[in-house]
Amino acid sequence: MTEQKLHRRARPGAELLIRSAHVLDPRAELDEPRDILIRGGRIAELAATGSLPPPDDGEVFDATGKHAFPGFVDPHVHLRTPGQEYKEDLESGTAAAAAGGFCAVIAMPNTDPVVDDGSILGSLAGRASREARVPVGFLASITRGLAGEELTEMAELADEGALGFTDDGRPVVSAGMLRKALQYQRLCGGVIALHEEDPALSREGVMHEGAVSARLGLTGIPSVSESTMIARDAALAGYEEARVHFQHLSAAESVEALERAKQAGIRVTGEVTPHHLTLTDDVVRTLDSRFKMNPPLRTDTDRRALIAGLRTGVIDCIATDHAPHARHEKEVPFEQAAMGTTGLETAFGALFTELVLPGALDLAVVVERLSAGAEIFALPTPRIVPDEPANLVVVDLDACFEVGAHGYASRSQNCAFHGRTLHGRVLMTLAAGTVAFRERMLVEAAPAR
Amino acid sequence: MTGSRIGPHLISIDDLDRAGIERILDTAESFAEVSGRDIKKVPALRGKTVVNLFYEASTRTSSSFELAAKRLSADVVSIRSTGSSVDKGESLKDTVQTLSAYDPAAIVIRSPHAGAAQLVAGWTSAAVINAGDGKHEHPTQALLDAFTLRRRLGSLDDANIWIVGDVLHSRVARSNILALRRMGARVTVCGPPTLIPRGIEALGCEATPSLERLHEADVVYVLRMQSERMHESYVPSLREYAERYQINASRLRPGQLLMHPGPVNRGVELSADAIDSPQTLIGDQVKAGVAVRMAVLYELLVGTPLLAVVA
Numbered sequence: 001m002t003e004q005k006l007h008r009r010a011r012p013g014a015e016l017l018i019r020s021a022h023v024l025d026p027r028a029e030l031d032e033p034r035d036i037l038i039r040g041g042r043i044a045e046l047a048a049t050g051s052l053p054p055p056d057d058g059e060v061f062d063a064t065g066k067h068a069f070p071g072f073v074d075p076h077v078h079l080r081t082p083g084q085e086y087k088e089d090l091e092s093g094t095a096a097a098a099a100g101g102f103c104a105v106i107a108m109p110n111t112d113p114v115v116d117d118g119s120i121l122g123s124l125a126g127r128a129s130r131e132a133r134v135p136v137g138f139l140a141s142i143t144r145g146l147a148g149e150e151l152t153e154m155a156e157l158a159d160e161g162a163l164g165f166t167d168d169g170r171p172v173v174s175a176g177m178l179r180k181a182l183q184y185q186r187l188c189g190g191v192i193a194l195h196e197e198d199p200a201l202s203r204e205g206v207m208h209e210g211a212v213s214a215r216l217g218l219t220g221i222p223s224v225s226e227s228t229m230i231a232r233d234a235a236l237a238g239y240e241e242a243r244v245h246f247q248h249l250s251a252a253e254s255v256e257a258l259e260r261a262k263q264a265g266i267r268v269t270g271e272v273t274p275h276h277l278t279l280t281d282d283v284v285r286t287l288d289s290r291f292k293m294n295p296p297l298r299t300d301t302d303r304r305a306l307i308a309g310l311r312t313g314v315i316d317c318i319a320t321d322h323a324p325h326a327r328h329e330k331e332v333p334f335e336q337a338a339m340g341t342t343g344l345e346t347a348f349g350a351l352f353t354e355l356v357l358p359g360a361l362d363l364a365v366v367v368e369r370l371s372a373g374a375e376i377f378a379l380p381t382p383r384i385v386p387d388e389p390a391n392l393v394v395v396d397l398d399a400c401f402e403v404g405a406h407g408y409a410s411r412s413q414n415c416a417f418h419g420r421t422l423h424g425r426v427l428m429t430l431a432a433g434t435v436a437f438r439e440r441m442l443v444e445a446a447p448a449r
Numbered sequence: 450m451t452g453s454r455i456g457p458h459l460i461s462i463d464d465l466d467r468a469g470i471e472r473i474l475d476t477a478e479s480f481a482e483v484s485g486r487d488i489k490k491v492p493a494l495r496g497k498t499v500v501n502l503f504y505e506a507s508t509r510t511s512s513s514f515e516l517a518a519k520r521l522s523a524d525v526v527s528i529r530s531t532g533s534s535v536d537k538g539e540s541l542k543d544t545v546q547t548l549s550a551y552d553p554a555a556i557v558i559r560s561p562h563a564g565a566a567q568l569v570a571g572w573t574s575a576a577v578i579n580a581g582d583g584k585h586e587h588p589t590q591a592l593l594d595a596f597t598l599r600r601r602l603g604s605l606d607d608a609n610i611w612i613v614g615d616v617l618h619s620r621v622a623r624s625n626i627l628a629l630r631r632m633g634a635r636v637t638v639c640g641p642p643t644l645i646p647r648g649i650e651a652l653g654c655e656a657t658p659s660l661e662r663l664h665e666a667d668v669v670y671v672l673r674m675q676s677e678r679m680h681e682s683y684v685p686s687l688r689e690y691a692e693r694y695q696i697n698a699s700r701l702r703p704g705q706l707l708m709h710p711g712p713v714n715r716g717v718e719l720s721a722d723a724i725d726s727p728q729t730l731i732g733d734q735v736k737a738g739v740a741v742r743m744a745v746l747y748e749l750l751v752g753t754p755l756l757a758v759v760a
Binding site for chain 2: 209210211212213214215216217218220222287328331332333334335336
């Protein structure tokens with residue numbers, strides 16, 4: 001329905017038979033081996049293994065022992081375009097997405113210039129339709145220049161294809177300003193996504209406030225900096241009957257605030273990142289700037305609350321907050337380093353290795369939450385059922401890889417999981433009907449044709 | 450004493466166990482003797498270069514590192530951020546790699562940012578000594594404080610030490626809590642609740658906003674109170690701070706030892722009568738600075754038993 005709000009380079013639909021993949025699509029209640037026949041980029045047939053003949057002129061991919069999931073959808077990435085292409089561009093960012101199994105991503109507007117104007121959004125969409133490997137949607141900013149002072153032309157931006165609005169990277173500090181945006185949402189639609197942080201509390205903070213920040217002498221960002229703003233903005237959303245989405249939850253108190261808002265019937269959703277689900281502030285003891293991000297990594301108590309929230313559905317979806325930065329922006333002392341970690345290429349591996357294998361979350365929950373961001377932004381949810389466009393990922397759960405050992409598809413290397421060995425390697429990603437990624441070993445091993 | 454070096458670098462007190470600290474203090478005792486001679490020089494680091502890289506104003510730390518290296522006969526290059534390429538926007542990494550081309554044996558670095566010394570260690574083959582990184586650590590200050598106290602008390606085991614003042618912004622406090630704990634002392638930090646970092650107890654100390662039990666302390670270690678903290682509203686006024694937390698003759702019990710890392714704000718965290726009382730070790734701390742920094746340089750760069758060097 002909103003296909004025109006996603007943009008990517010046009011390519012012919014795949015002709016492909018995926019043989020004997022173990023298909024896990026929790027929404028379709030499918031959890032068994034299947035042959036998947038893809039014709040013209042659509043799932044043509046799903047049948048018992050070995051029962052489908054290969055398509056004429058098509059490829060056969062033997063996925064015996066491998067898994068196929070609905071393609072992941074990331075509602076929160078920074079593609080740094082326009083203006084910061086030295087960190088990432090639409091091509092490299094969507095290549096990273098495809099390498100991580102994502103079949104669609106939503107880019108944040110905190111670029112240079114900010115996506116706060118219909119013409120900027122229009123030209124960005126045009127670039128995406130030439131450069132993007134997987135479909136990209138865009139959020140526009142809530143306030144001009146992210147300054148928190150004047151609303152953008154939200155209705156025009158919505159007409160130009162903005163999936164919603166966010167000042168991500170910054171909170172909307174003024175409750176009055178946010179309230180106007182929530183009121184205006186009745187006219188323009190679109191989800192309002194909020195980066196929650198009270199700057200009076202977070203100040204110049206560079207990490208979570210607690211025992212580790214006390215040890216390191218780093219200024220801390222207290223958990224309540226986030227949770228008090230979630231509580232405030234949930235109350236505003238309730239009052240205005242608006243629809244808001246809370247980005248990158250990091251604290252146990254925030255999960256509680258989100259749960260209370262949902263129980264009160266307010267239309268709120270929330271997301272959490274793989275790094276907040278798998279790492280704690282303890283890793284910051286190394287003072288390695290790869291672990292500097294906003295919101296910061298918090299304690300194990302917070303991490304467990306986030307996992308529980310994701311399991312029960314209080315937190316709706318997983319988002320990577322993929323935030324590439326150039327080396328020179330990270331090769332500086334911790335306090336001076338840019339905030340953010342890349343995450344697209346490691347999301348599934350990190351979650352599978354750190355949460356599914358130890359038994360903290362079921363594989364089906366992780367798979368479902370990795371594409372649940374689509375519905376929040378009114379995009380079609382990828383499903384492995386006949387007649388749907390092929391949006392799926394083939395993963396070898398038994399295969400390991402060392403993060404960064406062979407470089408990154410992203411233009412940047414600031415990955416919090418760098419050097420870790422992760423299980424669950426993405427072998428192939430189909431996005432909107434085309435093969436967007438093929439694991440390098442497969443490319444090398446592929447017979448000439 | 451083994452013949453090996455104490456480590457490749459001195460970034461944090463966490464790099465040292467108790468034996469390592471004791472060894473540096475023992476070596477410092479020998480060098481303290483050298484500092485009493487007419488010719489205050491030993492040839493231990495002859496032909497070696499020590500670079501002092503200071504990104505923050507410093508009087509006693511930079512001068513004592515420079516003297517320490519010179520008394521060990523090293524060639525010394527001292528660089529301050531003002532008037533150098535740092536002023537022209539050169540990154541820390543480029544500066545360090547440039548200086549490393551001179552093949553220094555050691556780089557002493559002071560930076561306003563936590564973790565700077567550790568980063569430098571990754572960019573050079575020289576031994577790196579942290580002379581203060583942000584609010585994180587100042588390990589040689591803690592070592593000279595431990596040296597001063599061990600000389601006076603004989604042992605730090607079970608000594609009751611109170612650190613009073615702005616702990617939040619103090620790298621001296623952090624390194625001292627770690628070093629003093631490691632040497633067997635009990636540590637209590639005390640100050641306005643706005644200046645005691647949440648979670649500081651995890652370093653193995655007690656924290657209290659009240660001076661009520663100060664009389665239990667054997668040593669009162671007073672931190673510098675910077676006037677900008679008042680403008681940032683960490684304290685409502687220096688007057689109220691002084692009234693509640695100033696260590697003066699009426700608060701100092703006879704027999705308690707008084708320390709301060711300097712420079713002192715007279716009349717704020719310390720009264721003049723306290724500074725000038727015979728209980729103060731502030732002068733001893735300054736004197737210990739050279740001997741302890743000689744010991745750190747020696748133990749990082751040479752590490753063989755000392756007798757031949759100081760004889």
